[in-house]
């Protein structure tokens with residue numbers, strides 16, 4: 001190992017904010033962490049393999065369209081403590097304090113490549129001095145036990161100069177109020193001695209830090225909290241399937257009046273890249289021979305959900321199908337885990353004529369991503385037999401007015417039920433998803 005270029009203990013240098021911190025990955029998670037660290041006084045370099053992203057950050061441009069107001073890049077850069085670089089910046093790679101925020105999923109599945117690459121690079125650059133590596137990326141327990149030691153070529157529990165931490169993120173990136181400062185941060189380290197070092201960083205950027213017994217407990221927290229939501233949402237969709245003759249959303253609204261029951265709504269699919277991935281992360285690391293049968297069965301059922309939804313839609317359709325919303329979340333451009341994308345795939349495979357609109361994607365992108373023809377909003381509404389209101393983007397707020405003005409409006413299948421109040425007593429045929437109107441063929445005869 002090379003001689004140490006660091007004259008002071010890591011904790012002391014973190015305490016007086018002279019220690020440079022390297023953040024790996026300039027996505028939403030890495031860039032927001034880097035900005036928070038720079039604002040807290042740490043000299044910070046954010047590394048990304050995407051040169052375009054690096055260039056934009058150094059030019060003061062938030063490289064994530066739609067999140068310009070959520071990521072305080074201008075403020076963070078104003079103190080001169082934040083810069084971006086690619087991973088060939090040897091000084092940043094050889095830093096002693098690292099936050100790892102690279103993607104650990106791709107195309108709806110966990111991936112280990114970026115994490116392995118980053119840890120191997122840090123491992124190769126280590127000088128034998130203290131090193132703090134905090135994993136903010138979502139990880140499985142097996143990765144902590146096997147991948148991390150292998151990539152760093154060390155035994156984390158016994159290397160006294162290595163401070164390994166798990167500090168999973170739980171931001172809801174569409175809500176500026178729910179961010180890394182305001183959301184309680186769970187933090188655990190591989191060795192107890194490392195906790196004060198890791199806390200020096202996290203106490204500076206998060207209002208509340210919950211120390212975990214160790215990094216395994218901290219790491220598992222993230223998949224588990226999302227797993228609860230996943231299982232609840234699968235159950236919600238199963239209830240809608242199991243009671244086709246009942247207004248299941250109404251049952252769920254009534255159930256939600258109980259003090260400890262949230263109100264759920266059936267949907268055409270569970271979207272995004274946190275909740276649907278949680279069962280993969282949560283089941284990868286359970287003790288040998290001890291499965292999570294409830295989770296396994298939920299995943300198997302959920303895999304077939306888009307095909308079931310497609311069948312229900314086709315049963316009430318005799319012409320072109322329009323879909324509003326490709327992004328799984330309103331007012332955002334997020335195609336990862338898009339239920340619309342999966343549904344469209346099944347509808348097209350069954351020969352349906354599907355047209356799709358989303359204000360956050362160009363017509364060319366719509367076709368490239370889904371194979372569907374672009375739908376021209378609002379001009380094409382009148383030519384549809386069925387309209388699936390998948391994502392309630394603000395642009396569609398006047399959808400009820402536009403539909404009621406048509407001579408021959410399409411049947412509306414409302415994914416989340418938000419247009420019910422405006423459409424239920426009009427001439428528009430309205431089917432809230434999860435009610436008998438959306439699945440007439442499946443409903444038992446009275």
Ligand SMILES: NC(=O)c1ccc[n+]([C@@H]2O[C@H](COP(=O)([O-])OP(=O)(O)OC[C@H]3O[C@@H](n4cnc5c(N)ncnc54)[C@H](O)[C@@H]3O)[C@@H](O)[C@H]2O)c1
Pocket residue numbers: 024025026027028029030047048049050053087101102103104105114117118136137138139168169170171172173273274
């Ligand atoms: N986005 C969220 O709201 C959110 C919330 C909680 C947790 N997370 C987790 O945080 C992690 C990051 O999420 P994100 O949304 O920021 O991901 P992202 O895909 O938007 O960004 C990841 C970035 O890492 C970069 N990268 C990949 N390999 C790299 C390497 N070898 N070196 C340097 N950079 C590399 C990519 O180019 C990309 O810019 C994931 O594990 C995710 O599950 C995300």
